[in-house]
Amino acid sequence: MSTTPADAPLVSLTWTDHVTGRQGYLVIDRLVRGVSSGxxxxxxxxxxxxxxxxxxxMTMKEALHYDPQGRYVPLGGAKGGIDCDPQDPEAYGVLVRYLRAMRPHIEHFWTTGEDLGLTQTTVDSxxxxxxxxxTIQAVYPLLDDERAARRRLDDAFAVEVDGIGLDELVGGCGVAEAVLAALDRAGVAYGSARAAVQGLGTMGGATARFLSRAGLKIVAVADVEGTIADPAGLDVEALLAARDAYGTVDRSALAPGNRRLPGGAWLSADAEVLVPAAVSYAVDTVNQSQITARWIVEAANMPVLPEAEELLAARGVTVLPDVVVNSCTNAWWWWTLFGDIGADADEAFTRTRRSMRALTGLMLSRAEADGTTPRAAAHAIAAERLPVIAERFGRYG
Structure with a gap:
């Protein structure tokens, strides 16, 4: 990452838990109107x-969803992280103490929510x-009607679709739409396409569901116990029903044709699309050689190392980057809070699909025109929008 004044993070700090010695971090990359999101x-x-x-x-995700006509005004980008296994008995106490230490930042500058290893319920508690x-109170001063906005968001979090919270589905809907947009652009019929998904948590599970319902065959899924594969196609709904709170599938619920393979087997699945939807750095310079898919669609944050992406691009594998692919989870919060959409599943899915179609298409067209990768194209689009946002709204309010 560049360390020039224009590119360096605005705030970067390390926290040490006085009870366990574990460390946590907060980085505020930039502010818009005095507020950041991540x-x-x-x-x-x-x-x-x-x-x-x-x-x-996050700075780029916010900029990429900038709509001059929308009520939602992009925020700056930020992120928090804690070096602790979320299943550790001490994890919750560490989380509480981290949030207590970060309270001044959360009250004034940083809006946050669930990410890898944490659910929104746990974060809220x-x-x-x-x-x-x-955890989003810093944005309240920017709202026209705070009470109505908060009620709208609360109502949206209470919406369920087929027994699953809307907040758990919108991100996967966006990822799936990015896949479908790429298939459409390449002239590939959904019914002839196969996909493998790493991770069956909130994002991966919803992505698998939307892809399956669109007609794609899900031939492999991976969790912490390994890979489940079936070239004839997996019963996605059955697998989702058999997973625990951490996205791990109960192997006793597998169908007779399902094969249990090692954890990394999803990489070499005979599929057109790979969806890493779990940890960062999942695809490196070594294991990328196993990939035969045409597209890698980054539902997780930073799952493909830059050096691995160069090797993949050299042999014709296209990576659709996280800054576009998984951006609708964040955008949905703000579309709802600012009032671009209501607390309604149909509105949420329609807005998500429309936005992801437009953004994916813009990115792929830019990549083709510039002769570069989709990631470079997305970064270029964001770089053009950031000065416009800064000039219109200011960094510090």
Whole structure:
């Protein structure tokens, strides 16, 4: 990451838990009207560099969804991270103390929510214990009618579709739409396309569901226990019904034709589309050689290392980048809060599909015109929009 004044993060700090010695991080990449946006992740091995990269990604995600005619005004990018296994018995206490330490930032500058390793319910519970009224309260002064906006968002989080919360579905809807847009552009029929998904948590599970319902055959899924594969196609709904709170599938529920393979087998699945939807850095310079898919669609944040992406591009594998692909989870919060959409599933899915179609198409057209990768194209689009946003709204309010 560049360290020039224009590109360096605005705030970068490391916190050490006085009880366990574990560390946490906050990076505010930039502010718009004095506020930034970005989730909080918890995973063993989380680093400051990782959080800084994610914060820069959030800056770009916000800029890419800028609509001069919309009520939602993009915020700056930020990210929080805690180096702790979320299943550790001490994890919740660490989370509460982290949020208590970050309380001044959350109250005034940083809006946050669930990310890898944490659910929104857990974040909200810990935030209340840490003395926070909300993890997005910094944005409230920017709203025309705070009471109505908060009620609208609360109502949206209460919406369920087929027994699953709308908030758990919009991100996967966006990822799936990016896949479908790429297939349409290449003239590939959905019914002849196969996909493999790494991770069956919130994002991966919803992505698998929307792709399956669109007609794609899901031939492999991976969780912490390994890969489940079936060249004839997996029963996605059955697998989702058999997963626990961490996205791990109960193997006793597998169908007779399902094969249990090692964890990395999803990479070499005979599929046109790979969807890494779990951890960062999943595809490296070594294991990328196993990939035969035509597209890698980044539902997770930073799952493909830059050096691996160069090798993949050289042999014709296209990576659709996280800054576009998984951006609708964040955008949905703000579309709803600012009032571009109501607390309604049909409105949410329609807006998500329309926005992702437009953004994916713009990115791929730009990549083709510039003779570059989709990621470079997305970064170029964001770089053009950031000065416009800064000039119109200012960094500090």
């Amino acid at each position: 989730g909080l992740r918890m995973r063993k091995g989380c680093t400051l560099d990782e959080v800084a990269g994610l914060a820069r990604g 810990a935030a209340a214990e840490a003395g926070l009224s909300s």
